[in-house]
Amino acid sequence: MITKDRMRADIAKILHMDAGDVQDDDNLPDLGLDSLRLMKLVLGWEEAGLKADFGLFAEHGTLGEWWQAIEAQQAG
Template sequence: MALTLEQIRTDVAVALGEDAADIPFDENLVDYGLDSVRIMALLVRWRRDHDITADFADLAEQPAIEAWASKLGVA
C-alpha cells in the first residue's frame, strides 16, 4: 500500500497525541511539538511499511507534511 498525504498526517498526529484534523499540511511540525526522535520513529515505520528511501535530513530540512510528500514519494 502506498503512503498517502492523509496517512502522513494521521501518523504525525498519532505521534503527537493530537487529532489529525488539527495538524495542517503546510505548517512547521516542530511548532506542534514534533522532535527529531519522533521524526526518526516515523521514518523508520514508513521505510518498513512503504519502502521509503528518504533519510532524516530530508525530513528535518522542511518539517511540514506537504514538503515531506514529495520526499516520501507521495503523488
C-alpha cells in the first residue's frame, strides 16, 4: 500500500531534495518534476500496488491534489 509519506519521500528522492522540503501544496513541475520523472514515479508506485491512472498525476500538480484524488478513488 502506498502512503502519502512514501510518495513524498519518492518525489524528494527523484528531485534530489529532503522529504521535509516537499510540501502538499508545492507545484511539483516548478520543483523540477518533468514528465519522465513523473512516469518513473508512477511506475514504481504501481509496482507497489497503487492503482491509479497516469492522467491523474499529469492533471494535478501537487502532492496534496494527488493524495486527495487517490483517497477519493480508493473510497469510491
